[in-house]
Each structure stands twice: as C-alpha cells, then as structure tokens.
Amino acid sequence: MSTLAYLKSFFKDKDVASVTPTSRFCVRRVCQPIDFSKDITVVEYGAGAGVFSRYLLQHMTDDSHLYLFETNEILYDKLQQIKDPRVTSYDQSVEHVNDLLPKDIIGQADFIISGIPFSFLDPDTKSSILSQSYQLLRVGGEFLAYQTSGHLEDSLQDTFGNVTTDWEWRNIPPMTVYQAKK
Ligand SMILES: C[S@@+](CC[C@H](N)C(=O)[O-])C[C@H]1O[C@@H](n2cnc3c(N)ncnc32)[C@H](O)[C@@H]1O
Incomplete structure (x- = not known):
C-alpha cells in the first residue's frame, strides 16, 4: 500500500515531504489543463x-510519453x-533534468x-530547476505544480511571467495548485 511506503x-x-499520496481530487485539479486527446510529452x-503517473497513463494517448x-x-x-512502454523513469534529481532527458525533447515538452x-531548496537550486523547466517546455507548454503553500508564486512569476494559482482543500494537507504557461 502506498501510504505505508x-x-x-x-x-x-x-x-519526501508527505506522509500520504496526493488525493484523487488534487490529482484531477492539477491535471485539469491537460488536453488528453492529443499526443503529449x-x-x-x-x-x-x-499516483499522478497512473492517472496520466490512464488518460494519455498511445503515442504520448x-x-x-x-x-x-x-x-x-x-x-x-x-x-508501460510510454514511461521512462529516472532515480535521479531534477536538479539535472535537462542533462538527463533525451536532447530532442528539450524545448518540446507539453507539460511538467x-x-x-x-x-x-536553496535559492540557486530552485532558480536552476525553474529555468531548466522553462527551457524544457515548448512555447505554450505548462508547468503545473502543487505545494503546501503559496510560496512558489513569485519565483514562477519571475521565470514564466504568466502564473495562476488555485486551492484544493480535499487533500492532506490542503494544496496550492499552480499553473505557469511559457
Ligand atoms: C510531496 S511528494 C509527492 C509524491 C507524489 N507525486 C504524490 O503526489 O503523492 C514529493 C516527492 O518528490 C520527491 N523529490 C524530492 N526532491 C526531488 C528531486 N530533487 N528530484 C526528484 N524527486 C524529488 C520526493 O522523494 C517525493 O516522492
């Protein structure tokens, strides 16, 4: 059972920062902007x-990754x-995300x-992950995040300049949900 893990x-x-998986309400809320009818990365x-991975795989097309x-x-x-053949997994930190992913998806990802x-995270690591994320997304791609508070909004605004936030209380603890568009 995942809660035990x-x-x-x-x-x-x-x-790990959580004692239980994200709730299905929060998963749906975070993934709400995704158009699953298209092939997406x-x-x-x-x-x-x-918990998110399984939800995404249930909804993604066969040619998505x-x-x-x-x-x-x-x-x-x-x-x-x-x-699932549509999955590639890395047991490594996203501090090195753009060095680890295949070069041809840099600038082409639809959603993070x-x-x-x-x-x-220290300020430099946080800023490096956000700027790599910006590079990783295609124009129009979206960074979708969930955090226990609203602390990420200013940094996302600095990197993306186009951020909205929402709130999902049906989760332990309640989550701030962010949507930042490139
Ligand atoms: C709040 S939990 C969310 C887990 C799961 N996605 C869910 O919704 O239930 C945060 C996860 O991020 C992982 N994590 C923390 N820092 C990381 C990093 N730098 N790179 C990759 N994973 C990291 C933790 O081990 C943990 O599993």
Missing part, C-alpha cells in the same frame, strides 16, 4: 509511488511496478507536473 520514506528522507518531478523523476529509493521501487518541495 510514504510513511517509511518520510521519516528517513525529508525530501509530460515530465513528472517527484513522482513518488505514482511520460518521463518520471523520483529520488527516494523506496518510492522509486514502487514506481517500477508501473509497466511537479510535487517536489521547492521550499526545501
């Missing part, structure tokens, strides 16, 4: 045990239970979904 990981690894930061990043070993192992705890 989160609990085990949470006490050993502060970067999605990159997920901090996939955890795969999903790239997953997850640093926690226990959660990465859980993620490996997803057997991010649950990594940006508030734990």
Whole structure:
C-alpha cells in the first residue's frame, strides 16, 4: 500500500515531504489543463509511488510519453511496478533534468507536473530547476505544480511571467495548485 511506503520514506528522507499520496481530487485539479486527446510529452518531478503517473497513463494517448523523476529509493521501487512502454523513469534529481532527458525533447515538452518541495531548496537550486523547466517546455507548454503553500508564486512569476494559482482543500494537507504557461 502506498501510504505505508510514504510513511517509511518520510521519516528517513525529508525530501519526501508527505506522509500520504496526493488525493484523487488534487490529482484531477492539477491535471485539469491537460488536453488528453492529443499526443503529449509530460515530465513528472517527484513522482513518488505514482499516483499522478497512473492517472496520466490512464488518460494519455498511445503515442504520448511520460518521463518520471523520483529520488527516494523506496518510492522509486514502487514506481517500477508501473509497466508501460510510454514511461521512462529516472532515480535521479531534477536538479539535472535537462542533462538527463533525451536532447530532442528539450524545448518540446507539453507539460511538467511537479510535487517536489521547492521550499526545501536553496535559492540557486530552485532558480536552476525553474529555468531548466522553462527551457524544457515548448512555447505554450505548462508547468503545473502543487505545494503546501503559496510560496512558489513569485519565483514562477519571475521565470514564466504568466502564473495562476488555485486551492484544493480535499487533500492532506490542503494544496496550492499552480499553473505557469511559457
Ligand atoms: C510531496 S511528494 C509527492 C509524491 C507524489 N507525486 C504524490 O503526489 O503523492 C514529493 C516527492 O518528490 C520527491 N523529490 C524530492 N526532491 C526531488 C528531486 N530533487 N528530484 C526528484 N524527486 C524529488 C520526493 O522523494 C517525493 O516522492
């Protein structure tokens, strides 16, 4: 069960930042801007045990692709239970996202979904991840994030200049949901 994997990981690894997977309400809210009728490329930061990944795969076309990043070993192992030819997964930090991904998707990704705890990062690392994310997306592509507070809005505004926020209370804890468009 995923909650057990989160609990085990949470006490050993502060970067997990959650004791339970994101709720289905929050998953739907974050993914609401995605047009699943098209072939899309999605990159997920901090996939955890795969609650977003599974939702995305259920809705994505056969020719879409999903790239997953997850640093926690226990959660990465859980993620490996997803057997789908549309998935490529990395047990590495998104600090190096654009060096790790295939070169031909840089500037071509349609969506980035991010649950990594940006508030734990030092300013340089945060700024580097956001600027790599901007480069990774195509024009019109979107950075969709969920965080436990509204702290990310100013940094997203600085990088993307086009940000809206929303609130999903049906999650433990309630989440601020961000949508930033390139
Ligand atoms: C709040 S949890 C979200 C997990 C899952 N996506 C969910 O919605 O239930 C954040 C996840 O990001 C991962 N993470 C934290 N920092 C990371 C980094 N720099 N690169 C990749 N994954 C990271 C953590 O291990 C954790 O699984």
